Amino acid sequence: MGVQYPTWFGPDDLPLLGIVHVPDSGRARAAVVLCPPLGKEHVDTYRGIKALAESLADRGLLAVRFDYAGAGDSAGAQDDPDAVAGWLRSVVEAVGLARATGVSSICLAGLRSGALIAAAAAATEAIDSMVLWDPILSGRNYLREQRAQYTLSIGADDPSDPRVSILGGVLDPAAVSALGALTIDPARLSGVRTLLAVRTAVADTPAVRTLADALDGDEITLVDHEAFTNPASFHVALPTGHIREIADWIAEGAPATGTEVRLEVRDRARVASTADGRPVVETLEEFGPNGLFAIRTHAAAGGDGATHPTLLFHATAYEHRVGPGRLWVEIARSLAADGVSSVRYDRRGTGNTGVVDPDNPVALYSDGSDRDARDAADAAVADPRDLVMTGLCSGAWYSAAVALRVRPRAVILTDLILWSVYRRRSLREQLAPGMPAGDQAGGDLSARARIKALLQRHLPYPAWRLLGRFGVTQVPEVLLEALRKAGVPTTVILSAEDHAWFVGQRGEEGLRRLRRRGGDPEIHAVGFGDHPALHRDLRERIRTVTTETVLRRFGISVETERTVDTEHTAEVLR
The missing domain is CATH 3.40.50.1820 (Alpha/Beta hydrolase fold, catalytic domain)
Known part of the structure; x- marks a missing residue:
């Protein structure tokens, strides 16, 4: 399972909370930055992302879990008009935290909206591999889905408040526009080893097939994944088999030798x-x-x-x-x-x-x-x-x-x-x-x-x-x-x-x-x-x-x- 080290990282005026999972040996062959989803999906999948981090540590890899600016325990306001830019900077800061440990090979892995955010941040980062785990392909479609679910299952908000609700969160209208403009652009991942893990229901849709053909990487089909990302009750079904597959894929592409991990913890x-x-x-x-x-x-x-x-x-x-x-x-x-x-x-x-x-x-x-x-x-x-x-x-x-x-x-x-x-x-x-x-x-x-x-x-x-x-x-x-x-x-x-x-x-x-x-x-x-x-x-x-x-x-x-x-x-x- 490795050893986990909770730590603050990033700029002093906007610190982010991260948890670094280090192999028991204290050496790591690669570092994996795990980008979580937004809102309720972040809460529901928290244990599953942690399970992946622990599986990666078992395979000799360092893993970084973190909260975006304005989300989870990180500093910032969730309804910040510049929230999307803050999320992208958070990914960059998390990659910087991983590199500061002395590990040079970097993998980005994003779940749901985290995949959309990670793919956008990858344009500015030199990474070796990317996992798109049940990815949201379009911010506009994601917002349409979230707003429909919110209205049908929760109801209407006070119309005098212009902020937009998603399940488990709230966004400023400016952030809604910025998120709606995000898409996964395969051109940004040119030369990057990729894994596309998608649900059975969407695996053969034109949008997914177009992305898969452009990436020309490896694929996994996710079975019964909705019980993990959108559970019917407070019991979340962890997709242990798929977590193992993803961890194995990342480990197979990592360097053979490890580097001693250096980590300065800020409590x-x-x-x-x-x-x-x-x-x-x-x-x-x-x-x-x-x-x-x-x-x-x-x-x-x-x-x-x-x-x-x-x-x-x-x-x-x-x-x-x-x-x-x-x-x-x-x-x-x-x-x-x-x-x-x-x-x-x-x-x-x-x-x-x-x-x-x-x-x-x-x-x-x-x-x-x-x-x-x-x-x-x-x-x-x-x-x-x-x-x-x-x-x-x-x-x-x-x-x-x-x-x-x-x-x-x-x-x-x-x-x-x-x-x-x-x-x-x-x-x-x-x-x-x-x-x-x-x-x-x-x-x-x-x-x-x-x-x-x-x-x-x-x-x-x-x-x-x-x-x-x-x-x-x-x-x-x-x-x-x-x-x-x-x-x-x-x-x-x-x-x-x-x-x-x-x-x-x-x-x-x-x-x-x-x-x-x-x-x-x-x-x-x-x-x-x-x-x-x-x-x-x-x-x-x-x-x-x-x-x-x-x-x-x-x-x-x-x-x-x-x-x-x-x-x-x-x-x-x-």
Whole structure:
């Protein structure tokens, strides 16, 4: 698997996050720069690209994974008008990082839109080989596809905002024009050894055949690849066989002898500045006995922020630490201006923590994940009263579950659907990899589900709540009451569909009971948006409520005016 070294690289005023995979021998025959896709596809394929990097290291090759400027954890704004130029410069900087290790033979490998970006950047770089992995051939077609998917599956955005949404991201109109103009030009790859890996459905289309004939390189046909780049659920099927094929092809063309790798790791970078010119600093850290990869954000010239008021983000399902549409990164850097540190981390089996084991995927809500969430909270701050925790869906549940043990200052729970304190074994089995998407979402039509629906409508509430206490069904009062007893102030943010789930699980009855006992959780029913928060305007509401809640819980007054979404307001349930 080699050894991975997270590091900042590139210009000091716009640092990029990279992860360099070095063979165990410390020597490399070639370097491979892996260019990821954009938006949701970047998040979904993160583990697969890491698996390729680990396979390359096993074959004696150095691999560089990285985030483009304005994407992932790298500095910059995702809606920058010059975003496309920034992505191209990021590829050039990543190639420079690879060359600085002393390895001279360079391969560029791009997945989906990453192939489009890599091919454009190749015009300025002397590379030896190129992998076009399930490539997007035209930026214009890509945007048409993304916008159609967004509209059909997510809905419409506020029309007064001119930015353009893709699944998992947002682009400035100028960037849309620049991306739409990109195409893969085979002339730029003249003399370069190439591999074209395309899906079965498009392998014989005129556009692909024209590109393949012009490249005159090698080809691989990708089978069932949609389950990797566009999964039906949060379980992403890694194409292990194709990853092995790609790694073998790259290794076959690499020089026979290796070069000793030289690498200068930067674990600290200035990623932004506050309005009054103070640096917003991020440090790369390792938490707990299992080496959880973490990034800490704070506005300071020195120190680690461990004694500051801190917001800890728990990631969702198998996603890495960036949050929906990069929201956790953006909130962290914004809060730094008000003296609030933030921590984002990867639990084992996700992101940059551990290795990718496709044959033994980590189960969601596992004992190991429980331990990781607790370790992250322990490492984030010295005093739990300096801690607020948040997350979406499973990340929200972990915020609440850990809060019951460490008693932080507050929790903010976004789009929570698991309201039990006790998790039944059947729940873990239901969410295990390989289950049908409907079962994972709780939407199966089994006899058990039908019986639950009848009980939900007709069972007296005390009996319904008793079932919730044993984890048989989801009753909001169960978790909210546990947090009340633990003395943890609680804010809940719910999209339209999650609020409907809350109401269906008789959450409003539970709220009335809680308030009679002196509990007063804040429930923000946004009234629009989707569960994974791919809706742009929902993310803006989450940003506003989260920021205001964190500052209020820490008693921080803000004199500077903040932008508030006035078009879509949230209903606070009282």
